[in-house]
Structures are given as structure tokens and as C-alpha cells.
Amino acid sequence: MKITKYLILILFIWSCSSESGNGESVITTDDGPLTVTNPLLDFTVPANFPDATYSILQNPPTEKGFELGKKLFYDGQLASDGVVSCGFCHIQSFAFTHHTHITSHGVDGQIGTRNAQPLHNLAFMNEFTWDGAATFLDTQPIIPITSEVEMNETVSNVILKLAADDTYPTLFEEAFGSEGVSADRMFKALSQFMVMMVSANSKFDKLERGEAVTFTDQENAGRAIFDAKCASCHAGALQTDQSYRNNGLAMDPVFNDIGRERVTGLPDDNRKFKVPSLRNIEVTFPYMHDGRLATLEDVLNFYTDGMVDSPTLDEQFRRPDGTFGIDITPEEKVQLIAFLKTLTDNDFIEDRRFSEF
Structure with a gap:
């Protein structure tokens, strides 16, 4: 497996600023660049793959960022009913698709119009969804979160719920190096989880x-x-x-x-x-x-x-x-x-x- 050019740059930053075995990485957010003391994850590009299209340099996956993204992915609080999470329609044993229905079902059993797509190798994709409505992985979750027939929620209300939660403020601080639960950080954490979903060992x-x-x-x-x-x-x-x-x-x-x-x-x-x-x-x-x-x-x-x-x-x-x-x-x-x-x-x-x- 070859290491991407992005990872090489990130590892250089890490090696120059590590303390007590913990790596530091710089994440670009709406609030400007944040230096995060948090072990970096090994994002690699398989030898038979093209280069990643996602900007790993701007949002390098870290241990705490990945853990936060994973928790968010499986949390029903992102939906208005507190039940329908991202993982509700993207089930790992089916390569993150949904077999129960031919099209996705959302809050209150509402029927979506499209079949849930598999989630893998998202770091290499140019656009997302069946019609390419999302051109950036960080913003793609806005579509299911706000869709009336999927999660039927607003981003602002999701952030209010997460900020009031007993655990999330600490998890956001650990992932991003400073206090603050925000939409930008939520989407970056979800992306850190999803870009690590590399399927390349068939x-x-x-x-x-x-x-x-x-x-x-x-x-x-x-x-x-x-x-x-x-x-x-x-x-x-x-x-x-x-x-x-x-x-x-x-x-x-x-x-x-x-x-x-x-x-x-x-x-x-x-x-x-x-x-x-x-x-x-x-x-x-x-x-x-x-x-x-x-x-x-x-x-x-x-x-x-x-x-x-x-x-x-x-x-x-x-x-x-x-x-x-x-x-x-x-x-x-x-x-x-x-x-x-x-x-x-x-x-x-x-x-x-x-x-x-």
C-alpha cells in the first residue's frame, strides 16, 4: 500500500510537533486552523487505487475525531425522533446499505424515494448521492438530516441537543483541542469516520x-x-x-x-x-x-x-x-x-x- 501525498505532509507535521507519543495535527475549521494533540490514524491509499479526492490535509483523521464521528454516525439524536441514525439505513454487514426496504425509511416510518447507497471508498469520490447533489463529503450528511422523509431534523437543533448532552462537549473538545460543539466540527468528525471506510481487500x-x-x-x-x-x-x-x-x-x-x-x-x-x-x-x-x-x-x-x-x-x-x-x-x-x-x-x-x- 502506498501512502498518499497528503499523509506524508501530515506525518511531517506530526513528527515535528509530537509530545509524549501524542501527535499534533492541524484541522482547518470555520474558526480557523486548530492544532489537535491527538494520535493520527493511518489513512493509506491501496496500491491499486487512484489518489484520494478528499482533502486529508485539511481534516486528518485522528483517534478522537474518528471515535466522535463513529458515535455520531450511530446516534439517533441526529433525527427528530431520536431513533433514525445514519447507521439505521447504512448497516455494516450489508456494506453499509439497508435490506429491510427497497427504499430508505425515515422517521415515523416515512418512505424515502431512493435505495440507501453503500458507504465505502468515499475519500475517492467526486460527488455523492444518486444524483450528485452533494459535492463535498463534509456537507453530504445535511441532506439526510434535513430530509422530511429521512431524519427530519435541522442542523441547528441537532447541535443544541449535542451541546446539552452529558458526553458530547467533552468528546468534541478531545477531538478538536478546544471547547465547542458546532456543525462544522460535527461534519468533520463524521467525515473522519467515513474516510477511513476503505474497502480494498477483496x-x-x-x-x-x-x-x-x-x-x-x-x-x-x-x-x-x-x-x-x-x-x-x-x-x-x-x-x-x-x-x-x-x-x-x-x-x-x-x-x-x-x-x-x-x-x-x-x-x-x-x-x-x-x-x-x-x-x-x-x-x-x-x-x-x-x-x-x-x-x-x-x-x-x-x-x-x-x-x-x-x-x-x-x-x-x-x-x-x-x-x-x-x-x-x-x-x-x-x-x-x-x-x-x-x-x-x-x-x-x-x-x-x-x-x-
């Missing part, structure tokens, strides 16, 4: 890094099909090119979700959604932005026979005969699924650093 990753693993014949055949027919969108180590595409889903008459157009206002973005990462795809069902497909078999059957036309349908799905889809035989579907299962990272799914208890 069988696929080990093979990519030249470690002592081999694919079965089925897995190798599946990879060849994947490279030929899927990898243009599900590209590279992240298993996504991070683009927005219309993949031929019929418009859901209940939600009438216009996708990326909701953010940009451009008709050309109608019904386009972010290409999801296929990492841990074996355990992140149901699939698609609205959870309409229950199994990987359903997904592949959709791509061969289920697409519908619309003005923004991605051109790669238009066949010469005027139909839509990807040509995959039944045998190839079996092989593809065998390959997709090599993307499961059990080390990440079972990593106790991220577990609630």
Missing part, C-alpha cells in the same frame, strides 16, 4: 496487487465478459467511472424520479443516475436507485431484456436492430456473477472499527 483487489490468489475458471471467464461489456462504466479500482447515465429503467410511477436533472435542471440529465460502484455488490441488494431489482440475476436479465427507450438513454445500450440492452448469454450471466462475487471484501464488512458495538 479477492479482486488481491489479484490486482499480485498477491497470492488465483481466480477460478468461472471467475476468469466472468472477468473477460465484464471487461468487454461492463467496465466502460464500472471502471477501474473503484468500479465506477463516477458518471451519470440513463441505463434504461422505466420511470417509476410512484416516485417519478428525474435523477440528475433535479440537480442541474438540464433536460439532458433526465433519468440519469450516478453509476454505482460494484464493490461488495453481492451484499448490497436490492439494486438500482429505487431498489426495484432484488438479485444479481434480476440485474443481468434487466440488462439483456428489460430496458426501455427514452431521449437520454445511454447510446451504448442501443443495438443495431433497434432494440436496447447488452448481449449476454445465460452461461455468461453465471460467469459474470462468479466474477462479481470476487468484489466482496469480507475484511471490510467485518471490520470492528466501524461496527456499532
